[in-house]
Amino acid sequence: MKTLVIISHPDIINSSSQQFLMHACPVEDDVTIHHLEGTYPDGKIDIAKEHALLRQHDRIIFQFPFYWYSSPAMLKQWQDDVLTDGFAMGKNGDVLNGKEFGLIFVVGIREQEYQAGGREQFSISELMRPFQAMAHKTGMIYMKPLPIYQFGYMTDEEKLDLIIQYHQMLKAEKNLTLLAKEKWVLDQLRKTDKNTLQPKDVHIVDHAIERIEENRETMDELKIVLDEMY
Amino acid sequence: MKTLVIISHPDIINSSSQQFLMHACPVEDDVTIHHLEGTYPDGKIDIAKEHALLRQHDRIIFQFPFYWYSSPAMLKQWQDDVLTDGFAMGKNGDVLNGKEFGLIFVVGIREQEYQAGGREQFSISELMRPFQAMAHKTGMIYMKPLPIYQFGYMTDEEKLDLIIQYHQMLKAEKNLTLLAKEKWVLDQLRKTDKNTLQPKDVHIVDHAIERIEENRETMDELKIVLDEMY
Numbered sequence: 001m002k003t004l005v006i007i008s009h010p011d012i013i014n015s016s017s018q019q020f021l022m023h024a025c026p027v028e029d030d031v032t033i034h035h036l037e038g039t040y041p042d043g044k045i046d047i048a049k050e051h052a053l054l055r056q057h058d059r060i061i062f063q064f065p066f067y068w069y070s071s072p073a074m075l076k077q078w079q080d081d082v083l084t085d086g087f088a089m090g091k092n093g094d095v096l097n098g099k100e101f102g103l104i105f106v107v108g109i110r111e112q113e114y115q116a117g118g119r120e121q122f123s124i125s126e127l128m129r130p131f132q133a134m135a136h137k138t139g140m141i142y143m144k145p146l147p148i149y150q151f152g153y154m155t156d157e158e159k160l161d162l163i164i165q166y167h168q169m170l171k172a173e174k175n176l177t178l179l180a181k182e183k184w185v186l187d188q189l190r191k192t193d194k195n196t197l198q199p200k201d202v203h204i205v206d207h208a209i210e211r212i213e214e215n216r217e218t219m220d221e222l223k224i225v226l227d228e229m230y
Numbered sequence: 231m232k233t234l235v236i237i238s239h240p241d242i243i244n245s246s247s248q249q250f251l252m253h254a255c256p257v258e259d260d261v262t263i264h265h266l267e268g269t270y271p272d273g274k275i276d277i278a279k280e281h282a283l284l285r286q287h288d289r290i291i292f293q294f295p296f297y298w299y300s301s302p303a304m305l306k307q308w309q310d311d312v313l314t315d316g317f318a319m320g321k322n323g324d325v326l327n328g329k330e331f332g333l334i335f336v337v338g339i340r341e342q343e344y345q346a347g348g349r350e351q352f353s354i355s356e357l358m359r360p361f362q363a364m365a366h367k368t369g370m371i372y373m374k375p376l377p378i379y380q381f382g383y384m385t386d387e388e389k390l391d392l393i394i395q396y397h398q399m400l401k402a403e404k405n406l407t408l409l410a411k412e413k414w415v416l417d418q419l420r421k422t423d424k425n426t427l428q429p430k431d432v433h434i435v436d437h438a439i440e441r442i443e444e445n446r447e448t449m450d451e452l453k454i455v456l457d458e459m460y
Contacts, residue, residue, distance in 0.1 A: 043273060068309045069360035070300065077303035121366050122359050129356045130299035136351050 003170050004057035005104075007035040008064040008075035017106045017151035021063065024163045031170055032057065036074045043077065050082040051095070059100040060140065061170065062131070066107045066147075069127045079134065088138045097139030102169055103131055104146045111149045143174045182212055233400050234287035235334075237265045238294040238305035247336045247381035251293065254393045261400055262287065266304045273307065280312040281325070289330040290370065291400065292361070296337045296377075299357045309364065318368045327369030332399055333361055334376045341379045373404050412442055 005025070012018045012035060025033060034053065040046070054060065064071040086093045113119040114127070124147050125132075135142040146169045148162060168176065172184045189209050194202050235255070242248045242265060255263060264283065270276070284290065294301040316323045343349040344357070354377050365372040376399045378392065398406065402414045419439050424432050 068306070068313065069363045070306065073303040073307035073310060076298070076300065076306045079298045080303060083298065120363060122363050126356065126359045127363060129352050129359060133299045133350060133352050133357060 001059060001171075001173075002030045002032070002057045003059040003061060004032045004034060004053055005061045005063055005170065006075070006078070007033065008037065008062070008072045008078070009035070010037055010072055010074070012038065015065065015106075017065075017148060018063075020151070020159070020162075021104070021166060024166050026167055026171060028171075036078055037072075040074075043074070045078055045081045047082055047084070050078070051087060054082070054099075055095060057099070059102065059143075059170075060096070061102045061104060063104040064106075066105045069122075070130070071105075083134070083138065094139060099140050100143055100174055101131075101135040101138075101140035102143040102145065102174075103128060104148070104166070104169060106148045106151055108150065111147070141174070143169070179216075182216060186212055231289060231401075231403075232260045232262070232287045233289040233291060234262045234264060234283055235291045235293055235400065236305070236308070237263065238267065238292070238302045238308070239265070240267055240302055240304065242268065245295065245336075247295075247378060248293075250381070250389070250392075251334070251396060254396050256397055256401060258401075266308055267302075270304075273304070275308055275311045277312055277314070280308070281317060284312070284329075285325060287329070289332065289373075289400075290326070291332045291334060293334040294336075296335045299352075300360070301335075313364070313368065324369060329370050330373055330404055331361075331365040331368075331370035332373040332375065332404075333358060334378070334396070334399060336378045336381055338380065341377070371404070373399070409446075412446060416442055 007018070009015055009018050012022075022033070025031065032053070036045075062071065062075060064075055070076070083089070083096075084093075085091075088096050107124075109120060114122065114124050116122075124145070128145060132142050134140075146165055154162065167188075168181075168184065173180060176184065186209060189205055189212075192205055194205070197205065237248070239245055239248050242252075252263070255261065262283070266275075292301065292305060294305055300306070313319070313326075314323075315321075318326050337344075337354075339350060344352065344354050346352075354375070358375060362372050364370075376395055384392065397418075398411075398414065403410060406414065416439060419435055419442075422435055424435070427435065
């Protein structure tokens with residue numbers, strides 16, 4: 001599966017959250033990072049190039065700061081210019097059909113304000129309807145979004161957790177079951193280059209793999225018992 | 231009451247619906263028409279000028295074609311540039327507080343597709359949440375929007391009706407009661423310059439005024455009877 005991350009941010013160099021995500025991004029052949037304002041400083045979008053990029057990838061991600069309950073203007077321009085009739089919709093416009101579509105966005109306000117009675121009144125799901133409608137119109141599968149609330153106040157532990165969520169959004173199969181999440185974590189642990197680790201950290205990695213495998217065996221046994229009961 | 235109509239359309243000359251609205255627009259001192267792409271062809275918005283315009287008006291209207299369930303990118307750029315902290319929100323950012331905010335937008339798809347189970351899945355109210363949230367954040371009063379569905383298929387009669395709705399959106403007090411609507415229509419009829427009309431049309435105008443006044447009298451009498459009954 002190949003993933004295209006379309007980033008829109010007018011000042012990405014000075015954005016600590018975007019810089020963090022850039023460094024957290026898996027450096028692999030099957031992930032393409034594409035910053036719109038950097039690629040098109042004059043605002044003129046190369047539509048043929050964008051169409052080619054979309055064709056080459058299976059999962060399309062929009063990554064941006066949440067400005068006035070939506071994306072920056074450049075990403076809206078991209079939608080208006082690139083998602084043309086005959087390509088993304090309308091007659092023969094089925095290029096995006098069946099691809100996955102995800103949203104990653106950085107929000108300055110606390111999560112609990114986004115509900116009826118909260119300071120922002122509406123939920124993130126409601127505010128994202130225009131993007132959900134776009135996914136629906138183009139036949140893309142709408143993934144569970146990854147909103148990042150108040151990045152500046154995150155603890156180191158929360159940031160580590162964010163890296164995992166970010167990797168999963170970009171690379172793991174969508175709507176992970178517990179079993180798939182386990183498998184994903186095991187894969188990541190096994191891929192770790194132990195030569196880059198301190199001896200005590202090698203031990204931690206080995207221990208984590210063992211514990212996950214043991215837990216899984218216990219759960220499999222429980223499942224057999226339950227199946228026999230019914 | 232002074233009304234500012236902020237229009238965003240990248241090709242307004244070739245838009246039959248926008249041209250229609252331009253000609254339908256009341257030519258009066260207290261309505262300002264402001265086309266963003268025409269004013270700023272290089273896309274660079276004069277923030278001080280926009281702030282002055284907003285201060286001078288009591289009702290702010292966004293008028294645009296519905297592109298990907300939102301406005302064209304230029305209007306998003308306007309939001310991001312102009313609605314600054316300290317002006318439209320945040321500490322001392324109360325300039326828009328108490329003003330009225332309205333949306334007029336032209337939609338290519340039939341109205342009934344905008345509901346659960348329809349081709350577009352979501353209602354117009356849901357898709358407009360980001361604008362409603364903006365009005366909420368800036369303290370503006372969200373008016374009932376005026377979506378214009380499938381302008382190209384409208385009959386002449388529907389277009390005449392649209393002109394009335396358009397004038398009311400720009401000039402009449404919001405959420406008109408029947409009484410206020412009557413008064414508004416009577417005012418418009420009385421303002422008509424009879425020298426510009428054919429004799430038979432003068433008669434029609436006089437007759438319409440008479441009928442509306444008669445209806446109102448009948449309704450007032452009914453109200454007295456009802457009040458006495460309870």
